[in-house]
Amino acid sequence: MMKYQDKARGMLVGLAVGDALGAPVEFLPAPSDFYIKEMGDKIAHYHKNTRLPAGVWTDDTSMALCIADSLLENKGYNSYDIMDKFMKWAYDGYRMHPQGVLDVGNQTLRALDEYEKSKVVQKSTEKTESAGNGPIMRLAPIIIANTFIDKNYPTLKDGYESGALVTKPEDEESEFIDSKEIAPTLKMAELSCRETHDSIAAITVTEMFTTTLYCALHGLEKRNILNYASRWMVGEEYDKYWLENIDALMGRPVKKDENQFVDLGGYIVDTFAIALWGLLNFHTFEEGMLAVIRLGGDTDTNAACYGQLAGAYYGYEAIPEEWRKDVYLSDELVEIADKLLEMDECPIRATRFEDDDFFKEPQR
Numbered sequence: 001m002m003k004y005q006d007k008a009r010g011m012l013v014g015l016a017v018g019d020a021l022g023a024p025v026e027f028l029p030a031p032s033d034f035y036i037k038e039m040g041d042k043i044a045h046y047h048k049n050t051r052l053p054a055g056v057w058t059d060d061t062s063m064a065l066c067i068a069d070s071l072l073e074n075k076g077y078n079s080y081d082i083m084d085k086f087m088k089w090a091y092d093g094y095r096m097h098p099q100g101v102l103d104v105g106n107q108t109l110r111a112l113d114e115y116e117k118s119k120v121v122q123k124s125t126e127k128t129e130s131a132g133n134g135p136i137m138r139l140a141p142i143i144i145a146n147t148f149i150d151k152n153y154p155t156l157k158d159g160y161e162s163g164a165l166v167t168k169p170e171d172e173e174s175e176f177i178d179s180k181e182i183a184p185t186l187k188m189a190e191l192s193c194r195e196t197h198d199s200i201a202a203i204t205v206t207e208m209f210t211t212t213l214y215c216a217l218h219g220l221e222k223r224n225i226l227n228y229a230s231r232w233m234v235g236e237e238y239d240k241y242w243l244e245n246i247d248a249l250m251g252r253p254v255k256k257d258e259n260q261f262v263d264l265g266g267y268i269v270d271t272f273a274i275a276l277w278g279l280l281n282f283h284t285f286e287e288g289m290l291a292v293i294r295l296g297g298d299t300d301t302n303a304a305c306y307g308q309l310a311g312a313y314y315g316y317e318a319i320p321e322e323w324r325k326d327v328y329l330s331d332e333l334v335e336i337a338d339k340l341l342e343m344d345e346c347p348i349r350a351t352r353f354e355d356d357d358f359f360k361e362p363q364r
Helices: 004-025 035-045 061-075 081-091 108-116 140-145 157-161 180-192 198-215 224-227 236-249 268-281 283-292 300-312 321-326 332-342
Strands: 349-350
Touching: 004 035, 004 061, 004 108, 004 198, 004 300, 004 321, 004 332, 035 157, 035 283, 061 081, 061 140, 061 300, 081 321, 140 198, 180 224, 180 236, 180 349, 198 224, 198 268, 198 321, 198 349, 224 283, 236 332, 268 283, 268 300, 268 321, 283 300
Parallel strands: none
Antiparallel strands: none
């Protein structure tokens, strides 16, 4: 029975691996294009790409590590510290490879500019329409830090037999994690989304992807992960968004027809669908990863999101050795995943949103 440690490592390292593999062909046209055809199996080998140093990841992993560092240093979620680390990354190169390329999304850049002007988000601030995929590319640390079962019950089977885990591994008929168990994780993921993308669309998909990652980490089978993605979506705004956008999405990842996903950009709904498509239609971490990258479009973030999900599902040891060993800061990524998993608790300590129950004034 797979250990939580292997799955947590797989989630964080899978994120970085996907980011590093997808970065050299980001926003190049899909496989019909001559360049990607010529890349051939170069996509699968860090040392054969021609645009970036070997194994170097981009903003996806940098921002995830900003969150990981903050959670560990503060022993919980502190909105101000996370935004400070995002600023340090964007302007000082924190958590970047020395030869890496700074890639800041437009909405993230706007959010950082607004944070410089005012650290507090007022109650009267209207939600944006932005629905970029930034919030879901950096979720792994939050999911891992909110998993508290590993120290006493190192395997999924141990957790179930002890009564600490309500899902029987590999049993589609068993009751899944209840709302009280997953609610703190969803709340923290929502806040992390709002830091840069405070829109109903972005929050909705972030909570859905959080649920799928949580399901994968806790041992749910592929056939059920998709079914639970929307289990805790409530409220009129969610319902409206669901009917207009997500309902059509849910049928898309099931079939292997890749034409529906070719050359898609940074829309959060598309990236979520591509990550699910890669998991549901292929049998190994490697097969799904290469298929996702060969779709073209926003390859680094699409692959980073797939890497989180598939890494949690298949585990660290299932990631090809070259990929997990040669990715930048490979050993440190494993150590960070272990430290996050070892956290006894990960409470929300402060947020900068006046409409939030955990709001606190910034320290002077």
